[in-house]
Amino acid sequence: MDLENGDEGGAPVSLEEFLVMSEEDRAKLPKSRQKKLAKLEASMKRKDEVANQKAAEMEEEQRAKVEAARKVKITMDLSLPSAQEGMKIRDLHGRGIDIVGVRVKISGWVHQLRWEGRKLMFVELRDGTGFLPAVLSNELCMTVEAITLHREAAVALWGTVVKDERAKGGIELQCDYWELVGSSPGEIEFILKPDSGPDVLMNYRYLVIRGTRASSVLCMRS
Known part of the structure; x- marks a missing residue:
């Protein structure tokens, strides 16, 4: 100045x-x-x-x-019903009420992440076919992988589909186990923000088009 x-x-x-x-x-x-x-x-x-x-x-x-x-370790509860695998998020939404109460395994990327205290974490999962809200609680969100989790990390979630009118598509996943498939750098939280300039948006175009708005625009254009 x-x-x-x-x-x-x-x-x-x-x-x-x-x-x-x-x-x-x-x-x-x-x-x-x-x-x-x-x-x-x-x-x-x-x-x-x-x-x-x-x-x-x-x-x-x-x-x-x-x-x-580091002291918190999670293991899958083998007493639970076997999870249906190989499903996409659009498959869950397509089955409607029939999928409620079913235990499934869903893989994808962390689209959004929100914490409520130390023992409750909300994840919006994206797999290219849709979005699915998921809830992780207690030890599931107290591991090293959980507290260092960032957007665009690849994860696999196991849990039961429950009905929730407030959620996108009317359903959400109550997780009982999860695994980190591929981590993402913490810097991503400071790269794409509401006030990011055009130069940043262009440099990280490959991340921008994964967002809800940009991907919807591309779908309409195609």
Whole structure:
């Protein structure tokens, strides 16, 4: 940002330029300008220190969570009915009420992810044929794989289909077991956001077209 030099004249000096100036060059600036820029510099450094401290605290907190999660292991309950495999999400929606109460295995990508506390996680699964809401609770969302799960990760879910009028398609999956097939980088959460610019959207077009809106537009055009 450019700062006016006021009554003392001289060329405008930005804060960015001031930060890289030597002490000798800074001394040549008008006193009022030196004082104002020095205050801005100090304020910026304080903000950076606070941000770095918060980042360090969050990193330490995440490290502690991961260490605790390493102790949590999940296994499939063999007393449950065998799951129907090889099904797609559109197959579940196509069978309507007949699929309710049936235990199935569904594989796909994490389209959306939402947490409610430490022991409840909502996943919207996508497999190219549709979307399916899934609920994971207790130990299922306390493992290392769960707390480091991000959008676009590939997963396999086992669970019972239940009726829920609030869910997309009127059904959701109450999971009793799951596996991480392929992880995705945590940076993806900071790449595609509502305010992402055109350059970002173009660079990550292969991710954008997996979204609900972009994929619907492509389907209409085809």
